[in-house]
Amino acid sequence: MNKIITIGREFGSGGREIGKRLAEKLGIAYYDKEIMSEIANRTQLAEQYVHQIIEQGPQVFFPITTGRTLHHQYNAPDYLFKQYNAVYTAQATVLRELAEKSSCVIVGRCADYILRDMNPLRLFIYAEMPAKVKRCRLKAELHENLSDKELMKKIRRIDKSRAKYYQYYTGHKWGKHENYDLCINTTSLDVKHVAELLENLIRADMETE
Amino acid sequence: MNKIITIGREFGSGGREIGKRLAEKLGIAYYDKEIMSEIANRTQLAEQYVHQIIEQGPQVFFPITTGRTLHHQYNAPDYLFKQYNAVYTAQATVLRELAEKSSCVIVGRCADYILRDMNPLRLFIYAEMPAKVKRCRLKAELHENLSDKELMKKIRRIDKSRAKYYQYYTGHKWGKHENYDLCINTTSLDVKHVAELLENLIRADMETE
Numbered sequence: 001m002n003k004i005i006t007i008g009r010e011f012g013s014g015g016r017e018i019g020k021r022l023a024e025k026l027g028i029a030y031y032d033k034e035i036m037s038e039i040a041n042r043t044q045l046a047e048q049y050v051h052q053i054i055e056q057g058p059q060v061f062f063p064i065t066t067g068r069t070l071h072h073q074y075n076a077p078d079y080l081f082k083q084y085n086a087v088y089t090a091q092a093t094v095l096r097e098l099a100e101k102s103s104c105v106i107v108g109r110c111a112d113y114i115l116r117d118m119n120p121l122r123l124f125i126y127a128e129m130p131a132k133v134k135r136c137r138l139k140a141e142l143h144e145n146l147s148d149k150e151l152m153k154k155i156r157r158i159d160k161s162r163a164k165y166y167q168y169y170t171g172h173k174w175g176k177h178e179n180y181d182l183c184i185n186t187t188s189l190d191v192k193h194v195a196e197l198l199e200n201l202i203r204a205d206m207e208t209e
Numbered sequence: 210m211n212k213i214i215t216i217g218r219e220f221g222s223g224g225r226e227i228g229k230r231l232a233e234k235l236g237i238a239y240y241d242k243e244i245m246s247e248i249a250n251r252t253q254l255a256e257q258y259v260h261q262i263i264e265q266g267p268q269v270f271f272p273i274t275t276g277r278t279l280h281h282q283y284n285a286p287d288y289l290f291k292q293y294n295a296v297y298t299a300q301a302t303v304l305r306e307l308a309e310k311s312s313c314v315i316v317g318r319c320a321d322y323i324l325r326d327m328n329p330l331r332l333f334i335y336a337e338m339p340a341k342v343k344r345c346r347l348k349a350e351l352h353e354n355l356s357d358k359e360l361m362k363k364i365r366r367i368d369k370s371r372a373k374y375y376q377y378y379t380g381h382k383w384g385k386h387e388n389y390d391l392c393i394n395t396t397s398l399d400v401k402h403v404a405e406l407l408e409n410l411i412r413a414d415m416e417t418e
Contacts, residue, residue, distance in 0.1 A: 119397070126386060177335060177384060183392035188328070193413045197406045204402040 003028070003103040003206060004120035005198075006112040008166070008174065011158040012132030014191045015125035018184075019107045021195035026202060029104035031095075055161050088169055108162070112179065113170035121202065124180040129155070131187040212237065212312040212415060213329035214407075215321040217375070217383065220367040221341030223400045224334035227393075228316045230404035235411060238313035240304075264370050297378055317371070321388065322379040330411065333389040338364070340396040 005022065009015020016032060023030035092114045098104060099115050106115075112122040127135070132155055133148060146154065166174035177183050184194055214231065218224020225241060232239035301323045307313060308324050315324075321331040336344070341364055342357060355363065375383035386392050393403055 124386070128387070175386060177333070177386055177392045177394070178337070180392070181394045181396075181398060183386045183389070185386070185390045187390075189390060189410070190414070190417060193410055193417075196413065197410045200409055201398070201402055201406045204405065205399070208399060208402075 001118070002099060002101075003202060004099050004111075004115055004118050005105045005123065005202070006115065006120045007105065007107045007123045007125060008112065008162075008180070009107065009125040010127060010132065010175070011155045011162075012136045013125045013127040014135055014186045015123075016107050018123075018125055018186075018191050018195050018198070019105045021192065022198050022202075023105040025195060025199040026103070026105075029098070029102055030107075031098060031104060032107040032109075055158060055165075110166055110169050113166075113172065121182070121205075122180045123198070124175055124177075124183040126175065126183065126185055128185075128187045135186075210327070211308060211310075212411060213308050213320075213324055213327050214314045214332065214411070215324065215329045216314065216316045216332045216334060217321065217371075217389065218316065218334040219336060219341065219384070220364050220371075221345045222334045222336040223344055223395045224332075225316050227332075227334055227395075227400050227404050227407070228314045230401065231407050231411075232314040234404060234408040235312070235314075238307070238311050239316075240307060240313060241316040241318075264367060264374075319375055319378050322375075322381065330391070330414075331389045332407070333384055333386075333392040335384065335392065335394055337394075337396040344395075 003026075005019075007015050007019045009019075019032070020030055091109060095106065095109060095111055095114050099106070099111075099118055099120075112120055129152060133151055136151055136155070163174040166172065170179075172179050175183075182198075186194065212235075214228075216224050216228045228241070229239055300318060304315065304318060304320055304323050308315070308320075308327055308329075321329055338361060342360055345360055345364070372383040375381065379388075381388050384392075391407075395403065
């Protein structure tokens, strides 16, 4: 059976970097934004829109700039929820197809839950706030206009959305240890060492099977 | 500086075995019951009594078999709490002495918190209930008189006591990922592989320092 590694991660914790390094070391596929593109193609939604739904969760937004009657407001949620759920379902289908095709590392997207019958190695990557801020600052172009306070607010907002999204679609608590096989704090652990350790663990487990 | 590895663990999760294997691989000291003996010697309390306090937490017990007046009942908690706290303080002193002497693995005893200024690698080992029951059954002599239901009850009771004890003395939540560097689920991971991967990680980290 294909080896599936799923990664849940706090924003700025280095989960994506660990996922990329690990996939490279193991010589297997790596997915995150690619999946979103695939979903966007299938559901005819703009990639940006899908991204927004995934990051901000299935809450309903009423753009203030759009004039709506109360009647429309009452009708809207059902319509929007259907759309959100359609995106989630399309995403789940794509995830499964990809996982059945070959061994892979998948970052985010509730993959641990969606692929639970494929016995994935479920990782959760997290870090203390100062470490996350520091890591975000390394990608300066993305955050250079934000003060530390604004950046921390952004990190908290994104993580809150991810937690909501995960809770809504899986019924489980995001980041709670019982939902994962390994929870890794990158505050004092080097992501390169973490990727190595994971590679060793997975190779050892594959030899046993 | 000495390398300190602390292990919090659910009952039956294999945390102790991982600790022992890891200490052996790294060629460093391993402590759990030894510490208790040391404490018992210092505080002149029977080892069994110390063990009971550590496992059942700092709650106050009134043995029903002992006749007490209300007056005695009101006075007792303060006295007992002092004794519990004396045990904890003695334990903390011993822990620190041991950790300053040499690199070591310490299982339980809030060592992660007590030695927090020594930058320990803080592990939490856990597993799903069926895996814990299965592991306990391997030590048949300890649990052979218990039904599965009784054994699960025992596991839950011990873990609840550990959580209470940890919360009381550290102010933190036992098993919550932010209090640890690595949380490891032994339900599907082999404890031998886990010990190996920890060894590699610690050696890599020591080389970097």
